[in-house]
Amino acid sequence: MSATHSDELLAQVAALPPLPGVYRYFDAQGVLLYVGKARNLKKRVSSYFAKQHGGTRIGHMVGKIARLETTVVRSEAEALLLENNLIKSLGPKYNILFRDDKSYPYLKITGVAEKDGEGDAPGQRYPRIAYYRGSVDKRHRYFGPYPGAWAVKETIQLLQKVFRLRTCEDTVFANRTRPCLLYQIKRCTAPCVGLISPEGYAGDVRSAEALLRGETQELLQELERRMLAHSERLEFELAAEVRNQITALSRVLHQQAVESVSDKDVDILAVKVAGGRACVNLAMVRGGRHLGDRAYFPVHVEDAAGVFQLEDQEEGAGAAQPDCPVEAQVLEAFMAQHYLGVPVPPTLITSLPVEQRLLEALSEQSGVRVTAVRQPREQRRAWLEMAQQNAEIQLARLLAEEGSQQARTRALAEALDLDAEDLDRFTIECFDISHTAGEATQASCVVFHHHKMQGSEYRRFKIDGITGGDDYAAMRQVLTRRYSKVAEAQREAGGAEVSDKRARLPDLVLVDGGKGQVSMAREVFTELGLDVSRIVGVEKGEGRKVGLEELVFADGREKVYLGRDSAALMLVAQIRDEAHRFAITGMRAARARARTGGSRLEDIPGVGPKKRARLLQRFGGVRGVADASVEDLATVEGISHGLAEEIYRALR
Known part of the structure; x- marks a missing residue:
C-alpha cells in the first residue's frame, strides 16, 4: 500500500511521536477523509500504511490519503474530546457523524434583581417563565435541556396551573393597566397590576424551581408549613391560595406517578442498527419526570465501520463486543459528539456497555461524575425497554421512507432516460419565482440529492432591475446569477471534474413553468455554454389540476406525461412544491420588511x-x-x- 503514497507522507508517518493525539487524513483535493484519536500516534497511524487492505472500505480510504495532520495532546481524554469536536465541525466521510438539526430548548426563568426597591424594573421583581432556545448565560436560570418544544410548553402549562407565574414579555407586562385573560382563568396572579406582592411571587418562583429540580416531597412539606402559618395569622385567603396550590400539585404528581421516581436527571440511550442505517433514541428524565425522547440518525455508518475494526484490532481496546461492534461504535460516537454541546446528567442508562475512558472524558469536561448503567432494574429497566422499542420503530420508519424516496429517484431517472450511475449523488435544483403584483420579487432555488431535500443548500435571490411581474426576466436573472460561476468553473477545469460541488452543474434543472420559462432557461444555458438537455419545465396540466402536470424539455424532446400515480411525478411535485413554499416565505418576509x-x-x-x-x-x-x-x-x-x-x- 505504501507504494501509492508519496515519500514525504511516509516520512511524516515514520517521524510521528509515540504520544496520545488526534490525526486527520486528507485527499489530493484537500477534502477531509477521516479524523481519529490514538493513545500512541506512531503505532496507530503506521498501521494504516503497513499492510494491504484490499478492496475494503478502509482500503478505498487509505488509497485516497495524500496528506496528514496531527495534534499531540496530554491525555486520551483530551484526544477523544478533540476528535469529536473536529468530527462534528468538519464532517469527514469515514467517521460516524450525528448532525444536530437544532439546539435543545430550555425553560427559562428570567433573572431577579438583587434588591427589591422602588428603582427596580417590574420585570425584575416578577420573573417570567419562558420557552428558550440558544446559548445560556448567568443572568437567568435555565432548566433542561428538553427533548422538544412540546415538553417545554407542557411544563410551562404545569407551572401556570400550580404556581400561576407570568409568561408575558416585559414590554407587555410594564404597560398593563388591568389583568389579562390568564388571570381570569387562574393561570396567573396578575403581578402586572400588583395583585400579588413581590415577596409572595418570589415564594411561588422558588416553589416552581423546586418542582423543576424534582424536590417534590420537600416542596409539598414547605407548602403545608406555609398554609399553616397563614392560618395561624388568620390570613385565611392566603391559606386558601396555598391549599389550592397543594391540591393542584398533588393532582399533577398523582397523574405522573407512573413516570416519576427518585432519579432526578437521567438520560436513557438505546441503539438499533439495520439496513446500513442506525438510530440512537435518547430519552430524558429531568427533575424526576420523563420528558419524552428524540431519535438521531447518524451518517457514514458503513464507511466508518471498517476503519473502526482496524483500530479495534490494533489497540485491542473498546467496549464493543464481537457480536455488536457497530452498535457500540454508534453509541460511543453519539455520546462523545452529543455531550460536547449539551450538559451531561450524572447517570446514563445505556443499551450497551460504554468504555470507561469515555465516561472519564465526559466527567472531566462537565465537572460532574458521570456513570453508566448497563442492566437497570425496575423503573429504569422500563425506561430502557421503551427507548429500545422506540429506536426500532424510528429506524423502521426511516428505512421505509428512504426506500420510497430511492424508488422515486430511480423512477424519475428512468422516466427521463437519464444516465445516473450513482443515484445517491443524483442532484436536482428547482427554481421558482414569487411576488405580489410585482412587489418584493424573490426567486428560490431548492436542492435535492441523496434522495432528500437539502435545506442547508437552499438559496434565495432578490430580483432587482426588472419590470414588476415579469417572471421571464426574473428567471433569466436568477439562472444567470446561479450558473455563470458554474460555467466559469467548467471552463477553468477544461473538461475535468470540478471538486467544488457548488460549482458543478446538477443532473437536472427544474423550472416551475411551461414553454416560456423553459425557452428563457435554454437561452441562458446556451449563452453560458452549458448542457441544455438538463433543463426540464413543470407545466400545469388541463385545468391546472394536480396530477396532470407535463414535463417540457429544453432540448426539443416531446412533452412527457408521467401519470397521476407515477412515483416520478410524486418526486417532481415534491420538489416543485418545496421551491414554491421557499419562494413564498421569502417574498412575504421581504414584503413585510418593506411595509414595516x-x-x-x-x-x-x-x-x-x-x-x-x-x-x-x-x-x-x-x-x-x-x-x-x-x-x-x-x-x-x-x-x-x-x-x-x-x-x-x-x-x-
Whole structure:
C-alpha cells in the first residue's frame, strides 16, 4: 500500500511521536477523509500504511490519503474530546457523524434583581417563565435541556396551573393597566397590576424551581408549613391560595406517578442498527419526570465501520463486543459528539456497555461524575425497554421512507432516460419565482440529492432591475446569477471534474413553468455554454389540476406525461412544491420588511444578523423593538447599554 503514497507522507508517518493525539487524513483535493484519536500516534497511524487492505472500505480510504495532520495532546481524554469536536465541525466521510438539526430548548426563568426597591424594573421583581432556545448565560436560570418544544410548553402549562407565574414579555407586562385573560382563568396572579406582592411571587418562583429540580416531597412539606402559618395569622385567603396550590400539585404528581421516581436527571440511550442505517433514541428524565425522547440518525455508518475494526484490532481496546461492534461504535460516537454541546446528567442508562475512558472524558469536561448503567432494574429497566422499542420503530420508519424516496429517484431517472450511475449523488435544483403584483420579487432555488431535500443548500435571490411581474426576466436573472460561476468553473477545469460541488452543474434543472420559462432557461444555458438537455419545465396540466402536470424539455424532446400515480411525478411535485413554499416565505418576509420599515434596524451600525434576530424574537417584531425602552433593549444578549441607546434613537 505504501507504494501509492508519496515519500514525504511516509516520512511524516515514520517521524510521528509515540504520544496520545488526534490525526486527520486528507485527499489530493484537500477534502477531509477521516479524523481519529490514538493513545500512541506512531503505532496507530503506521498501521494504516503497513499492510494491504484490499478492496475494503478502509482500503478505498487509505488509497485516497495524500496528506496528514496531527495534534499531540496530554491525555486520551483530551484526544477523544478533540476528535469529536473536529468530527462534528468538519464532517469527514469515514467517521460516524450525528448532525444536530437544532439546539435543545430550555425553560427559562428570567433573572431577579438583587434588591427589591422602588428603582427596580417590574420585570425584575416578577420573573417570567419562558420557552428558550440558544446559548445560556448567568443572568437567568435555565432548566433542561428538553427533548422538544412540546415538553417545554407542557411544563410551562404545569407551572401556570400550580404556581400561576407570568409568561408575558416585559414590554407587555410594564404597560398593563388591568389583568389579562390568564388571570381570569387562574393561570396567573396578575403581578402586572400588583395583585400579588413581590415577596409572595418570589415564594411561588422558588416553589416552581423546586418542582423543576424534582424536590417534590420537600416542596409539598414547605407548602403545608406555609398554609399553616397563614392560618395561624388568620390570613385565611392566603391559606386558601396555598391549599389550592397543594391540591393542584398533588393532582399533577398523582397523574405522573407512573413516570416519576427518585432519579432526578437521567438520560436513557438505546441503539438499533439495520439496513446500513442506525438510530440512537435518547430519552430524558429531568427533575424526576420523563420528558419524552428524540431519535438521531447518524451518517457514514458503513464507511466508518471498517476503519473502526482496524483500530479495534490494533489497540485491542473498546467496549464493543464481537457480536455488536457497530452498535457500540454508534453509541460511543453519539455520546462523545452529543455531550460536547449539551450538559451531561450524572447517570446514563445505556443499551450497551460504554468504555470507561469515555465516561472519564465526559466527567472531566462537565465537572460532574458521570456513570453508566448497563442492566437497570425496575423503573429504569422500563425506561430502557421503551427507548429500545422506540429506536426500532424510528429506524423502521426511516428505512421505509428512504426506500420510497430511492424508488422515486430511480423512477424519475428512468422516466427521463437519464444516465445516473450513482443515484445517491443524483442532484436536482428547482427554481421558482414569487411576488405580489410585482412587489418584493424573490426567486428560490431548492436542492435535492441523496434522495432528500437539502435545506442547508437552499438559496434565495432578490430580483432587482426588472419590470414588476415579469417572471421571464426574473428567471433569466436568477439562472444567470446561479450558473455563470458554474460555467466559469467548467471552463477553468477544461473538461475535468470540478471538486467544488457548488460549482458543478446538477443532473437536472427544474423550472416551475411551461414553454416560456423553459425557452428563457435554454437561452441562458446556451449563452453560458452549458448542457441544455438538463433543463426540464413543470407545466400545469388541463385545468391546472394536480396530477396532470407535463414535463417540457429544453432540448426539443416531446412533452412527457408521467401519470397521476407515477412515483416520478410524486418526486417532481415534491420538489416543485418545496421551491414554491421557499419562494413564498421569502417574498412575504421581504414584503413585510418593506411595509414595516424593518430595514431601518438592519441599517444600524453594530446590529448584525444575530443581534437583529435576538431583538426581533424578544420584542415580537420591529414595532416591538421601536416601542422598547433603552433598559429593555439592553437586556437582550449582546446589546450593550451604548448600543441600546443607538437603537432607541435610530428607531424614533
